[in-house]
Amino acid sequence: MRTKPLSPKRPGPEFPVPYTSVDVVIFTVLEDALQVLLVQRPGDGDEPFPDCWALPGGFIDTVVDATLEDCARRKLKDKTGVSSPYLEQLGSWGSATRDPRGWSATHVYFALIPSKDVVLARGANAADVAWFSIDKVLRESRLAFDHRDILQAALERLRSKVEYTSLPAFLLPEPFTLPQLQHVYEVVLGRAVDKSGFRTRMLSAQFLEEVGYTDGESNRPAKGFRLANRSAPVVFPRTFSPRGGN
Amino acid sequence: MRTKPLSPKRPGPEFPVPYTSVDVVIFTVLEDALQVLLVQRPGDGDEPFPDCWALPGGFIDTVVDATLEDCARRKLKDKTGVSSPYLEQLGSWGSATRDPRGWSATHVYFALIPSKDVVLARGANAADVAWFSIDKVLRESRLAFDHRDILQAALERLRSKVEYTSLPAFLLPEPFTLPQLQHVYEVVLGRAVDKSGFRTRMLSAQFLEEVGYTDGESNRPAKGFRLANRSAPVVFPRTFSPRGGN
DNA sequence: AAAATAGTGTCTGTCAGACAGTATTCT
DNA sequence: AGAATACTGTCTGACAGACACTATTTT
Incomplete structure (x- = not known):
């Protein structure tokens, strides 16, 4: 002022x-x-x-x-x-x-x-x-x-x-599955993401709560998850692929 | 609107x-x-x-x-x-x-x-x-x-x-030395930073230009540097210490 | 049984952190 | 010579990326 x-x-x-x-x-x-x-x-x-x-x-x-x-x-x-x-x-x-x-x-x-x-x-x-x-x-x-x-x-x-946070989770209705979440990451980033790395990354970040029932939008049903805290995204310690991005 | x-x-x-x-x-x-x-x-x-x-x-x-x-x-x-x-x-x-x-x-x-x-x-x-x-x-x-x-x-x-960019360089008058720059990082972050890692990190990021003469504010003179591009900071591929921060 | 997708295990190269060692200057 | 600081080399543990493998369901 x-x-x-x-x-x-x-x-x-x-x-x-x-x-x-x-x-x-x-x-x-x-x-x-x-x-x-x-x-x-x-x-x-x-x-x-x-x-x-x-x-x-x-x-x-x-x-x-x-x-x-x-x-x-x-x-x-x-x-x-x-x-x-x-x-x-x-x-x-x-x-x-x-x-x-x-x-x-x-x-x-x-x-x-x-x-x-x-x-x-x-x-x-x-x-x-x-x-x-x-x-x-x-x-x-x-x-x-x-x-x-x-x-x-x-x-x-x-x-x-999206390279280093859980933001894409806010683009999905709950409950969602890990494959669905991965798909959103891929859509936003415009490139494929490794399944195994993606899963360990998401699960070790502790921001997802497993919801009992599972969801069958494809052949084998998958576990359903929801956000433990809808007010803020989680920040991952590292970016997704150091080679690609900045 | x-x-x-x-x-x-x-x-x-x-x-x-x-x-x-x-x-x-x-x-x-x-x-x-x-x-x-x-x-x-x-x-x-x-x-x-x-x-x-x-x-x-x-x-x-x-x-x-x-x-x-x-x-x-x-x-x-x-x-x-x-x-x-x-x-x-x-x-x-x-x-x-x-x-x-x-x-x-x-x-x-x-x-x-x-x-x-x-x-x-x-x-x-x-x-x-x-x-x-x-x-x-x-x-x-x-x-x-x-x-x-x-x-x-x-x-x-x-x-x-400061954890992942060259921002502290804008807090120093040019030319500055790497030890000086490291000191600014330490002041802002409030913690010590490893010398060797710091140097390789700064030099491999390609944002510093070596200025011919050196500066002797301590015992052994050090190389002087200035920013190659004063309009924007450089983003490092990784954050400084994954254990400490987010 | 075959297909399709969910989920797991293992290997390997890379790299940050740690720290020891060398080089150059001042007093 | 010794102190102080600039700079470099080496080792190691952690971990992301890659990819092969197993599990569970539908058709």
């Missing part, structure tokens, strides 16, 4: 204040692909980027939202119906030019949810909310504002953290 | 907008200790937290600052005279209660600078800017706003990244 009292830069009605918003990058795994939730901006009215797809988000409601994270949770709940996602702050983007209406800054969160828990934007205009495969959207779509940069940053953060 | 045109929540003169500021956590190593730069808030006037020490920062100047990062650089330059620090975004803190004046959000950056490059706040009121040992400030001082939480978060981020 400012050190001088009554600083000439102190904002008020007579000084320009940046627009402040919160956006959420919501990831899931659907149809063997990493996907992101986007909303379509209105084509009428005087809003910028008409008909463009954009990350869900919007201005802070200073009456309803107690904190930035509350605001992000609210927006996520509005669009997906999910109320207990994995949610972490990604960063903020702010500049004089990112919004044609003027200086704006957005606080960006990134969320991981199991696709089965989702009920896309009930009522109203459900058609303007949809999942997009990450690869496709980065290859083909033009997103509103600087949302392409933001999405890129979120993807990098996710991929990098 | 908002999907509906003319949303009732769209801020304007008639709707409350959060205050938006930028704060910077500036670290250096001085007198064998990790230190942070704080400024003292004014005791007169109607400003909150009078006489409290706080992180340097303040409101965005939408005329001067093109981006959030520009704003952070400007504040850092103002207080320290340093214009090419290592600077990275730490995160943002926003809530209805963190500032008694109303809903506010701050974008926080963290910077690493060599203490020798610093010329503390020239002119004006130099007495209200000072370095504080991290340990002391976290033990003894009461900081303004939620700056204690922010400082704690910055410290965690720094300590964690």
Whole structure:
């Protein structure tokens, strides 16, 4: 905060204040692909980027939202119906030019949810909310504002953290099996992972609780697991394959 | 951004907008200790937290600052005279209660600078800017706003990244020697590091350029080095000591 | 019985940590 | 010469990656 009292830069009605918003990058795994939730901006009215797809988000409601994270949770709940996602702050983007209406800054969160828990934007205009495969959207779509940069940053953060954390577990509905979890790792990382190493790694990290019954989505049933602690991922002591990554 | 045109929540003169500021956590190593730069808030006037020490920062100047990062650089330059620090975004803190004046959000950056490059706040009121040992400030001082939480978060981020990156090199003036660099690692981590392992690690990471002349601040002179690329740190393939940390 | 997938056992190369040893300068 | 510090060499235990093997279920 400012050190001088009554600083000439102190904002008020007579000084320009940046627009402040919160956006959420919501990831899931659907149809063997990493996907992101986007909303379509209105084509009428005087809003910028008409008909463009954009990350869900919007201005802070200073009456309803107690904190930035509350605001992000609210927006996520509005669009997906999910109320207990994995949610972490990604960063903020702010500049004089990112919004044609003027200086704006957005606080960006990134969320991981199991696709089965989702009920896309009930009522109203459900058609303007949809999942997009990450690869496709980065290859083909033009997103509103600087949302392409933001999405890129979120993807990098996710991929990098998947190398040494249990994050992918938040993309699956419980209970899940180890082969299912391994598959999610492979989808996100875009490469195969050794089964044996994967299993010892997951089990020795102590973050999974064995759920009695097993699940038979393939030939031989497998043990079911759930997270011992849904509030935070586990950090593994080493990254997945030192040769491949950074 | 908002999907509906003319949303009732769209801020304007008639709707409350959060205050938006930028704060910077500036670290250096001085007198064998990790230190942070704080400024003292004014005791007169109607400003909150009078006489409290706080992180340097303040409101965005939408005329001067093109981006959030520009704003952070400007504040850092103002207080320290340093214009090419290592600077990275730490995160943002926003809530209805963190500032008694109303809903506010701050974008926080963290910077690493060599203490020798610093010329503390020239002119004006130099007495209200000072370095504080991290340990002391976290033990003894009461900081303004939620700056204690922010400082704690910055410290965690720094300590964690030091385990697997070349970040400490940005805390030293160039040229520096490997023993000096090792010492900085030890100061930040708060523990001793093996010499042999340290050297092979640094040299094999290819981020140091040998500068011809050597430096004799101890008995036997040592080779001098500088960073090949000052814009980003190097990420090591493994963390420092798997037994100790996470 | 065959196919398919879940789960385990074993080997091996790599490498960080530990520590001893050598080199070069100052007093 | 001795002290102090820069720098190098060697050993060893731990462990990730690779891959072969066993177990259990469906068809």
